[in-house]
Amino acid sequence: MKFNKPTKFLLQPYPFYYEGKFLVIITGLIFLMTFFFNYLFKPFNVNIIEHKFDFFWICIIHAFISILVFLALIFILKINLRIDESWSVLKEIIFLTVLLFLIGMGQFLIRDTIYNNPNNWSFAYFFEEIRNTFLIGMLFTFIIVPFNFNRLYHQNFAKARSINLNNYQKAVSLNSSVIFIETQVNDEAFNLEISSFLFARADGNYLEIHLCKEGKIKKLFKRISIKDLNSKLSSYPFIIKTHRSYLTNLYQVVDVTGNAQGYKLKIKEYSDVIPVSRKMIPFFEDKMNNLKA
8 A cells, every 4th residue: 555645654553562572572672682783883982991891791781771761661651551552653653763862861871880981971972872872773763664564554454355254244133142241330230132232342440332223323331341241252252352452243344454553343333443453363363264154
C-alpha cells in the first residue's frame, strides 16, 4: 500500500513491542548494541588519560545507563494500560526520539563518574553526548521503523484477505442457547443469549458487553473480568479472546483486514473494528479454520 502523504503514513497503526518477551529481547539488544558499538568501533573521541576505569567497564556503564533510561521510560508509558491499541508510526518515532535524548542526557550526567575532565559539566559536552546518541540511534529509527511497518502491513493484509468468511455466517442461528452469568456483584447477574453476543471489551473494572437484537446494538456494563467471562463461555469455541481487552464472537465477523499491528475485525451491525493483536493471530486463524457451519 502506498501512502501519498507523509502524515497519513505517520498515523498508521504500529505494534507496541515494549512488553512481554519482546521487552526482554529489546532490552538485551540495546545493551549489547550500545556496548559493542562503543567497545569495538570507538566511534567518537576516546582520551584514555581521562578514564577513571578500564575502557571495557566504561562501555558497560554506558550500556547500563541506556537500558536503565529505556526501562524507566517504558514504565511511564505502561501507566496507560491501553497504549498498545492507539500506538502508531508517529508515536513510535516520537518515543524513540525522546528515548535517544534521555539516553544522551543520562550519558552526560555520569561523565564525572567515569571521566577526569574539568569541563565535564560544560554545554559542549552536553551537546556532544546528545549528538553522539542521535548519530547512532536515528539511523536505526529511520531505517528499521519504516521497513518493519511495510513488512508487517503487507504480511497481515495479505493473510487477512485469505480468510474466507462465507461458511461462518450460516452458523449464527444455530447457537441460540442462553447461559447464566454471575458477576462480582450479586444483583448484576444476567442471562446471556449467545446468538446476540457480538463482543466484550474490558473497560477499567467493568466489562462492556455488546449485543445485537433485531438489528440494534445494546450495551451492558457488568463488573466481571474478561478472563472470568471467557472461562464461563469456554464451551463455545467460536467465542475467543482476540486481544487482551476483547472477547469476540467469531460468527459475528463479517470482514477481516490487516495492518502492521495485526488484524481488524468488522462485526455485524457495529461501526467500529475489533483488534486481533499480533500475538493472537495464530490462535485466531486456528479457531477460524476449525469453525463449522
